[in-house]
Amino acid sequence: MNPFEFEFMQRAFVACAVIAAVAPLVGSFIVQRGQSLVGDGMGHVAFAGVGLAFLVGADPVLGALACTVLAGLLLVRMGRAGLAGDLAIALIFYGGIAVGYLFASRAQAGQSRLVGLLFGSPLNLTWPEVGVIVGLALAVVAVVVALYPRLVAMAFDEEAARVAGVPTDRMVLALTVMVAMVVVGGMSSIGLLLISAMMVVPVAAAAQLASSYRGALVLASAIGGASAVVGLLVAHYRDYAPGSAIVLVAIACYLAATAWRGVTRRALA
Amino acid sequence: MASAATGAPLAAPPAAPLELDGVSFAYGRSKVLSDVSLRVAQGEFVAVVGSNGSGKTTLMKLGLGLLPAGSGHVRLFGEELSSFRAWWQVGYVPQRATASSTIPVSVEEVVVSGLAARTRLIRRRSPGEAARIDHVVELLGLEGLRRSRLSELSGGQQQRALIARALVTGPKLLVLDEPTTGVDAEARSVLRKSLQHLVEVEGMAVVYVSHDPEGFSGLAQRVVEVVGGRTPVDSGRSSLREVATG
Ligand SMILES: Nc1ncnc2c1ncn2[C@@H]1O[C@H](COP(=O)(O)OP(=O)(O)O)[C@@H](O)[C@H]1O
Numbered sequence: 001m002n003p004f005e006f007e008f009m010q011r012a013f014v015a016c017a018v019i020a021a022v023a024p025l026v027g028s029f030i031v032q033r034g035q036s037l038v039g040d041g042m043g044h045v046a047f048a049g050v051g052l053a054f055l056v057g058a059d060p061v062l063g064a065l066a067c068t069v070l071a072g073l074l075l076v077r078m079g080r081a082g083l084a085g086d087l088a089i090a091l092i093f094y095g096g097i098a099v100g101y102l103f104a105s106r107a108q109a110g111q112s113r114l115v116g117l118l119f120g121s122p123l124n125l126t127w128p129e130v131g132v133i134v135g136l137a138l139a140v141v142a143v144v145v146a147l148y149p150r151l152v153a154m155a156f157d158e159e160a161a162r163v164a165g166v167p168t169d170r171m172v173l174a175l176t177v178m179v180a181m182v183v184v185g186g187m188s189s190i191g192l193l194l195i196s197a198m199m200v201v202p203v204a205a206a207a208q209l210a211s212s213y214r215g216a217l218v219l220a221s222a223i224g225g226a227s228a229v230v231g232l233l234v235a236h237y238r239d240y241a242p243g244s245a246i247v248l249v250a251i252a253c254y255l256a257a258t259a260w261r262g263v264t265r266r267a268l269a
Numbered sequence: 270m271a272s273a274a275t276g277a278p279l280a281a282p283p284a285a286p287l288e289l290d291g292v293s294f295a296y297g298r299s300k301v302l303s304d305v306s307l308r309v310a311q312g313e314f315v316a317v318v319g320s321n322g323s324g325k326t327t328l329m330k331l332g333l334g335l336l337p338a339g340s341g342h343v344r345l346f347g348e349e350l351s352s353f354r355a356w357w358q359v360g361y362v363p364q365r366a367t368a369s370s371t372i373p374v375s376v377e378e379v380v381v382s383g384l385a386a387r388t389r390l391i392r393r394r395s396p397g398e399a400a401r402i403d404h405v406v407e408l409l410g411l412e413g414l415r416r417s418r419l420s421e422l423s424g425g426q427q428q429r430a431l432i433a434r435a436l437v438t439g440p441k442l443l444v445l446d447e448p449t450t451g452v453d454a455e456a457r458s459v460l461r462k463s464l465q466h467l468v469e470v471e472g473m474a475v476v477y478v479s480h481d482p483e484g485f486s487g488l489a490q491r492v493v494e495v496v497g498g499r500t501p502v503d504s505g506r507s508s509l510r511e512v513a514t515g
């Protein structure tokens with residue numbers, strides 16, 4: 001049976017591959033800034049938005065987008081005021097998941113629907129939902145391309161970038177909003193708790209092999225997209241949970257990249 | 270106000286690249302600098318010395334607007350920091366042990382990142398910028414390393430790349446914070462030669478922070494010492510003292 005023949009599989013392939021290829025583009029900048037877990041935190045906040053949407057009968061994507069963007073703005077403001085300590089950020093993130101589940105349970109949202117959002121349910125997507133995911137991904141790509149030199153300068157050395165005239169506050173803001181967009185875009189396909197892995201793991205794998213930032217970005221994006229396709233195929237044939245399979249394939253890529261680097265290093269030495 | 274106290278003429282020559290005037294700063298409650306003034310004139314090479322923790326790095330960050338001064342004025346090229354926009358005129362080499370980077374970054378990417386604020390979306394790199402990149406790469410002896418991964422270079426080569434990044438916009442003021450710490454002899458001599466070129470040929474003003482006089486001896490026209498700062502008895506205040514004229 002060719003899995004590409006089924007329309008639900010086509011939708012899953014498009015949604016997962018697109019968001020998994022775009023997630024590392026944004027992820028590279030947060031990894032470089034030493035904030036690898038920001039995506040995970042944003043996932044928690046998105047869950048509050050999902051719960052709220054269930055409660056008021058709105059679209060979960062809209063609820064999640066509104067909450068994550070608001071939390072992102074709040075975090076950036078707190079950062080500017082010197083209040084974005086570890087603890088304050090943790091409070092926002094854990095508050096998000098607590099509030100989300102409170103709302104969702106009051107709204108009597110089905111457990112399977114919640115699990116689907118937390119861990120992904122790409123096989124249940126509709127074409128309009130896939131369209132929204134692709135739209136979010138394209139918007140993120142456009143912003144990354146437009147701001148690329150400034151984002152690289154800021155991620156590599158924030159103080160030097162400021163002295164070079166880069167508006168680093170605005171770059172942090174743009175980056176935070178992009179993290180929110182990726183989290184929301186990956187929510188129903190790869191899952192709120194797993195999408196942040198796709199921002200980080202392909203980047204970690206590519207960092208082992210590339211020798212330039214641009215090279216690392218392109219490679220990480222390819223690894224992300226390929227992990228989604230391979231992960232979905234594995235999930236299809238073995239009946240695994242798709243989100244988990246995708247992330248595990250990405251982790252396998254990281255391990256392979258690390259091993260490869262070890263081998264080539266030894267060969268050179 | 271402070272000019273009368275320091276005896277500077279009222280009609281100062283225009284547009285000193287860097288001017289700190291009665292500046293104070295504290296990290297939370299710990300005072301680091303109080304009422305410090307420093308003026309660096311066009312084409313002047315000023316060395317800033319002082320013991321570890323005396324506040325040299327803090328002073329530079331205040332001058333570059335990376336930290337907000339608690340009191341006093343900071344001016345770049347005669348412009349108050351809050352309204353200063355011509356950042357291409359300023360080059361900064363921050364103090365660091367190594368250039369750490371999780372994501373690989375090539376020497377060329379590091380150098381070009383100095384131009385980030387001037388890069389337009391549609392426009393390609395201008396011939397002038399390309400020439401400037403080639404010039405600084407050559408000046409700092411990085412020709413063969415453009416495509417190398419920064420983290421695989423020696424400390425001295427990394428530092429040269431960071432200096433090239435600071436120079437790529439063609440600044441008129443260059444601030445170097447401990448540029449020779451953990452750097453090999455070759456990088457020291459390359460740095461010395463390039464600084465000489467920058468000051469004598471390009472007329473750049475240089476502020477060189479170091480506790481090691483070897484790096485600036487014979488180059489610095491003025492040596493300024495940041496005094497105090499360490500002992501708690503001193504309430505953590507530092508002030509500036511002119512040490513010598515080289
Ligand atoms: N981010 C900071 N927070 C609190 N104290 C700091 C910070 N940075 C520096 N200090 C303190 O300020 C003083 C001056 O530091 P610094 O400007 O780095 O000195 P120097 O560059 O001369 O070694 C030191 O006592 C240092 O411990």
Ligand SMILES: [Mg+2]
Binds near residue numbers: 364
């Ligand atoms: Mg210092």
